[in-house]
Amino acid sequence: MGVIEGEKRQFMTGNEVVAWAALAAGAKAMFGYPITPQNEIMHYWTRMAPEYGLKFLQTEDELSAGFATLGGALAGTITFCATAGPGNVLMQEPISMAEMMRVPAVWVIQQRGGPSTATVIYSQQETRLTCLGGNGEGLRIVYSTASHQDMFDYVIKAFWAAWKFRFPAFVLGDGYQAKMREPVTIYDPEGAGVELPVAAPILKPSGVPSVDREPVHMRNTFNIEEELMDVLMEHIRDYSEMAPQIVESEKYLCEDAEILVVAHGIVWRSAKEAVLGLRERGVSAGAFRPITLRPFPEDDLRAAARTAELIVVAESAYGQLESMVRDRLYRIQVPIKGILKPGVGITAEEIVEGVTQLAEMSRSEG
Amino acid sequence: MIFELADKGLRPKAWRSETKPHRFCPGCGHGIILKGLADVIDELGIHELGVFACDIGCSLLSWDFFNLDSVQTHHGRTVPVVVGLKKVRPDLTVVAYVGDGGGYSIGLQHLISSAVRNDPVTVVLANNTLYAMTGGQMAPTTLSGQKTSTTPYGRSIEETGPPFMGPEIVSAAASDSAYVARGSVTRFPELKQILKKALLNQMLRSSFSFVEFLSSCPTNWRTKPADTLKFVNEDMARTFPLKEHRVPKDLS
Amino acid sequence: MGNQRCCLGRTVEAFVGEYASGKTEVSINRALALNRQNRRVVLLDLDTEEPVYTVRTVRPLLEQRGLEVVSLESHMVFGLGEAGVPVTEEMVTVLRLPGDVVIDVGYGVHGAAALNLIDGLEDEPSLTVYCVINAKRPMTSTPERVARYLEELDPCHKIVNNTNLGRETTREVILDGVEIVTQASRISGKPVAAVSVDARIADDLGLDRMDLGAPLWRLELFMTGKPKL
Numbered sequence: 001m002g003v004i005e006g007e008k009r010q011f012m013t014g015n016e017v018v019a020w021a022a023l024a025a026g027a028k029a030m031f032g033y034p035i036t037p038q039n040e041i042m043h044y045w046t047r048m049a050p051e052y053g054l055k056f057l058q059t060e061d062e063l064s065a066g067f068a069t070l071g072g073a074l075a076g077t078i079t080f081c082a083t084a085g086p087g088n089v090l091m092q093e094p095i096s097m098a099e100m101m102r103v104p105a106v107w108v109i110q111q112r113g114g115p116s117t118a119t120v121i122y123s124q125q126e127t128r129l130t131c132l133g134g135n136g137e138g139l140r141i142v143y144s145t146a147s148h149q150d151m152f153d154y155v156i157k158a159f160w161a162a163w164k165f166r167f168p169a170f171v172l173g174d175g176y177q178a179k180m181r182e183p184v185t186i187y188d189p190e191g192a193g194v195e196l197p198v199a200a201p202i203l204k205p206s207g208v209p210s211v212d213r214e215p216v217h218m219r220n221t222f223n224i225e226e227e228l229m230d231v232l233m234e235h236i237r238d239y240s241e242m243a244p245q246i247v248e249s250e251k252y253l254c255e256d257a258e259i260l261v262v263a264h265g266i267v268w269r270s271a272k273e274a275v276l277g278l279r280e281r282g283v284s285a286g287a288f289r290p291i292t293l294r295p296f297p298e299d300d301l302r303a304a305a306r307t308a309e310l311i312v313v314a315e316s317a318y319g320q321l322e323s324m325v326r327d328r329l330y331r332i333q334v335p336i337k338g339i340l341k342p343g344v345g346i347t348a349e350e351i352v353e354g355v356t357q358l359a360e361m362s363r364s365e366g
Numbered sequence: 367m368i369f370e371l372a373d374k375g376l377r378p379k380a381w382r383s384e385t386k387p388h389r390f391c392p393g394c395g396h397g398i399i400l401k402g403l404a405d406v407i408d409e410l411g412i413h414e415l416g417v418f419a420c421d422i423g424c425s426l427l428s429w430d431f432f433n434l435d436s437v438q439t440h441h442g443r444t445v446p447v448v449v450g451l452k453k454v455r456p457d458l459t460v461v462a463y464v465g466d467g468g469g470y471s472i473g474l475q476h477l478i479s480s481a482v483r484n485d486p487v488t489v490v491l492a493n494n495t496l497y498a499m500t501g502g503q504m505a506p507t508t509l510s511g512q513k514t515s516t517t518p519y520g521r522s523i524e525e526t527g528p529p530f531m532g533p534e535i536v537s538a539a540a541s542d543s544a545y546v547a548r549g550s551v552t553r554f555p556e557l558k559q560i561l562k563k564a565l566l567n568q569m570l571r572s573s574f575s576f577v578e579f580l581s582s583c584p585t586n587w588r589t590k591p592a593d594t595l596k597f598v599n600e601d602m603a604r605t606f607p608l609k610e611h612r613v614p615k616d617l618s
Numbered sequence: 619m620g621n622q623r624c625c626l627g628r629t630v631e632a633f634v635g636e637y638a639s640g641k642t643e644v645s646i647n648r649a650l651a652l653n654r655q656n657r658r659v660v661l662l663d664l665d666t667e668e669p670v671y672t673v674r675t676v677r678p679l680l681e682q683r684g685l686e687v688v689s690l691e692s693h694m695v696f697g698l699g700e701a702g703v704p705v706t707e708e709m710v711t712v713l714r715l716p717g718d719v720v721i722d723v724g725y726g727v728h729g730a731a732a733l734n735l736i737d738g739l740e741d742e743p744s745l746t747v748y749c750v751i752n753a754k755r756p757m758t759s760t761p762e763r764v765a766r767y768l769e770e771l772d773p774c775h776k777i778v779n780n781t782n783l784g785r786e787t788t789r790e791v792i793l794d795g796v797e798i799v800t801q802a803s804r805i806s807g808k809p810v811a812a813v814s815v816d817a818r819i820a821d822d823l824g825l826d827r828m829d830l831g832a833p834l835w836r837l838e839l840f841m842t843g844k845p846k847l
Contacts, residue, residue, distance in 0.1 A: 047518050
């Protein structure tokens with residue numbers, strides 16, 4: 001029996017959902033540092049700590065929180081971290097180490113306005129950073145959530161994926177999702193047949209080093225270029241083998257759509273509503289949502305865009321999702337346009353209007 | 367009304383009238399420290415060559431407080447910014463204004479490094495025992511047993527260490543020509559003296575200065591005025607001794 | 619200079635409770651209800667933790683409805699969420715204003731202690747502190763958890779049962795909540811002052827014809843939609 005009995009429908013805030021999902025997934029330790037809008041994850045975790053025997057340390061900054069998270073994972077504990085904005089920028093250093101050394105850990109990112117400290121509440125401007133930040137090849141698993149139910153489900157899934165495939169995993173939310181209140185079903189994952197992460201110590205397996213077993217020697221520096229490439233290509237191979245097993249996306253009314261709206265995260269809610277609105281106006285529209293931004297659901301996107309004559313990307317950033325879409329649809333003969341509002345939410349009405357205008361422009365461009 | 371007072375010389379020249387009344391809470395120590403700093407800026411006449419830098423946190427509300435060129439930096443990075451400024455313009459008088467989070471947590475390495483290098487900068491830190499602005503989380507200076515939003519059952523020294531003794535640690539790292547002191551917003555004339563000595567150490571001796579002031583946060587402490595003062599003068603002063611920890615020999 | 623000793627018989631109510639329990643909705647509606655009785659009402663936003671979902675964010679709308687609101691104004695606050703939500707002199711001295719005062723107290727580990735920030739509140743004879751409970755929130759989802767939470771909140775005089783699942787609130791949700799909160803009330807010794815429900819749902823379910831063990835407060839909702847500063 002897990003920490004949640006059966007399943008219950010509760011009224012919760014996004015950050016709260018993260019704390020409960022981590023608990024349900026078997027996480028036992030969290031490291032963190034205050035930054036709005038993810039602070040409540042720590043507030044709830046510390047309140048729950050005595051009852052569930054959880055560990056927590058507020059470290060001196062995000063660098064140490066991230067590296068301490070790696071320490072916890074190396075020791076064999078299911079560990080996670082959370083951050084936002086400038087904190088996410090700092091996290092790229094420990095995340096790079098996790099990528100190189102294949103250390104499993106989960107980071108929850110609640111995006112805020114950027115760059116720098118900008119606003120505390122919302123944007124989708126950490127999409128590129130979370131997917132491809134750091135000085136490596138972006139060997140990461142990134143889930144983008146659009147609801148509290150997603151938050152609960154994908155936080156658990158992120159833990160499972162990180163520990164199964166040994167790549168750092170992320171749940172990419174935002175300040176709106178962090179603060180909003182809505183009903184969500186929290187459940188015991190095992191009872192629901194959901195796979196949980198299996199932790200095993202990386203640095204300290206049982207036995208005495210060099211007596212019962214070889215000592216574990218871990219490093220992330222290499223002397224020869226070719227050696228680095230060999231190691232990396234192994235990681236990349238593992239990543240490519242993993243990708244089809246975890247890639248996820250969602251489609252809405254795409255089968256015959258002439259206009260395809262692409263959005264992720266909370267903007268997906270507006271995209272779906274907008275497509276309904278457009279259909280009512282007689283416009284043949286459909287919507288596509290990448291759920292895993294890394295690995296990107298390229299095949300699903302191509303399939304969804306099959307009948308499209310125009311693709312419109314809607315995001316609260318200035319082209320971060322759009323450039324991923326362009327990159328994956330390279331050689332497609334269809335114009336790709338953007339409704340780009342960095343740091344500002346996008347309503348369904350704005351997407352309807354934007355699509356209508358862009359469609360007209362597209363027609364006149366021939 | 368404020369302009370009239372300024373004209374009559376009853377407000378410091380360094381005090382920017384357009385941004386007054388300031389935005390700090392009633393009873394906040396920041397208002398007192400900054401008022402003291404404004405008086406000292408006037409006294410030392412550093413309006414033209416003074417630069418004011420602040421951190422993230424409630425200190426950030428001081429970004430347009432003075433009639434000085436000012437910059438708000440990233441959390442904990444105020445000291446390196448003023449170090450850079452001073453490096454290329456040694457004629458400037460630079461002040462880094464930070465909170466206990468920016469100074470003793472994320473910015474600690476910069477503070478210590480600067481002290482060791484004897485950078486000719488002045489760092490002023492307001493200690494109110496928590497991260498006020500982001501919802502009252504634990505700070506390095508949180509007292510043992512104190513409840514905060516990340517120590518909902520009270521701070522445990524065993525798990526998180528004791529309250530951070532900033533001036534003590536900085537003076538151990540600093541050179542003989544540094545000025546390091548701790549004062550309190552409840553002792554205003556002394557506060558101004560400390561600020562003046564700190565700035566003079568930079569201006570006349572090209573050396574490092576670091577001053578901490580015990581500061582009040584009734585909003586996040588949830589205290590009535592009498593209890594607020596009591597917390598500063600008794601609980602905090604018991605843990606954080608008020609004294610000059612490092613005074614260069616010839617600094618009068 | 620103490621409080622104005624006017625308004626004998628004036629009402630001063632404070633609403634405290636767990637994060638997102640519905641304190642702001644309930645306090646706005648209480649203020650409007652008092653206002654409808656032709657009473658002069660001041661609504662004070664004393665949330666110093668949360669930058670969104672507070673009275674401040676709907677202040678213009680409430681002022682149009684005839685409420686006097688004491689709060690910061692969003693466009694006047696710099697670095698919201700990064701530099702805290704400061705308290706103002708106006709907020710601290712709210713009791714000097716004539717009329718009823720309704721206070722929305724933000725959440726926090728210090729419970730109702732934020733009331734210490736209001737000058738003269740300890741001399742206010744009519745002060746009632748209500749704890750708002752939503753039994754569909756995990757930390758207050760059983761009678762024992764609720765009773766424990768009530769104990770941490772000091773002072774707390776009465777309970778407002780705001781159990782709901784947002785738009786998914788059904789009769790079963792309400793009745794479950796009544797059972798849980800009634801039990802918690804017995805354990806803690808704090809009476810249940812009211813059961814508060816979204817007015818549209820209350821009407822749909824015919825709740826005013828049911829016995830909920832306490833008066834029904836029908837709520838008009840203001841904190842809907844996405845968070846805004």
